[in-house]
């Protein structure tokens with residue numbers, strides 16, 4: 094049996110960032126247990142890679158205020174690239190209620206210390222992007238340090254640095270049982286058993302299955318999200334930010350020589366569905382051409398489109414920290430579509446909580462598991 098001080102279950106971007114932060118904090122015996130033969134087969138490899146600080150709740154803004162500068166200095170810190178591109182996020186409001194919402198968020202973001210966010214007038218948006226249908230755009234919000242990263246590179250960069258400095262990645266090892274033992278846990282995997290003093294659940298959309306192994310019902314549900322990349326298209330600038338049409342949630346960003354289109358179908362229902370629905374192409378192209386008339390000429394190869402899973406919690410905030418029921422069992426789950434952009438902060442918070450028992454990055458009680466039982470949920474509405 095292998096022994097570890099800390100076993101992380103799941104080698105996606107969250108497990109990898111926690112491994113990095115633990116090793117950077119001086120932890121010597123960190124093991125990441127991953128059931129696949131390579132990293133990135135979970136949500137991380139399916140992500141759109143958007144990173145933004147334009148949230149509505151202070152704790153989500155704080156997580157981004159750590160994470161985005163971290164991504165900006167990733168290569169300097171780790172020696173591996175993450176391809177951070179600060180091209181911004183532009184929210185386009187088409188109703189007064191959207192404007193009021195963006196204004197309230199803007200005030201909160203500035204109060205929290207975000208420097209590069211500003212409200213923009215409808216005319217400014219029309220001047221920035223004359224290719225948009227702007228007749229109904231009343232205004233918006235833009236933050237220049239928001240943008241994109243390459244989630245796969247960030248994940249493998251975190252893990253490679255951790256492995257270079259002593260952590261172990263056990264691949265092809267599915268966790269099938271976790272028993273509580275004196276001094277910690279005995280973890281059964283399809284490869285070899287691991288005895289660990291601390292366990293962190295980093296299993297993304299499968300987090301509830303891992304929690305069930307220690308008798309915990311975790312409110313994390315998988316929800317399918319589909320993305321459609323286009324063929325090369327050069328009539329819209331590739332320096333564009335993530336542009337969000339608040340009238341229906343359609344958003345897109347440049348990707349390679351084309352664009353990556355996203356829209357969250359409100360009719361989607363929870364479940365482990367990862368098949369791409371061909372009918373989605375028409376739904377999204379209709380919305381794309383409605384906001385960007387020249388997108389009527391976009392070419393799309395349905396074979397290149399894909400689906401992945403968000404890991405949703407009831408209040409769209411992650412569940413972080415130690416279980417109140419099972420000491421030394423930690424959660425890093427339920428990112429509700431924000432796990433890439435919040436992975437650096439999550440790594441730091443979990444490392445602080447495991448090593449020191451507290452963190453200065455956020456008020457960790459806000460995101461603990463007990464908030465559900467105690468009626469302290471905090472709703473994030475800026476979910477794309």
Ligand SMILES: Cc1cc2nc3c(=O)[nH]c(=O)nc-3n(C[C@H](O)[C@H](O)[C@H](O)COP(=O)(O)OP(=O)(O)OC[C@H]3O[C@@H](n4cnc5c(N)ncnc54)[C@H](O)[C@@H]3O)c2cc1C
Pocket residue numbers: 102103104105106107108126127128129132133134135136137138139140141142143144266267268269295296297298299303318319320400401402403404425428429430431432433434435
């Ligand atoms: C279409 C789409 C677009 C997205 N866009 C964005 C975006 O723009 N910005 C953003 O921040 N986030 C985005 N997300 C969300 C983001 O991808 C996730 O929040 C993030 O990747 C979660 O990382 P993770 O490491 O927790 O999970 P995962 O990457 O899913 O990793 C979990 C790992 O656990 C492993 N595992 C599961 N069960 C076991 C077991 N029993 N034993 C061992 N290993 C196990 C899995 O194999 C997997 O590798 C998007 C998600 C999707 C699907």
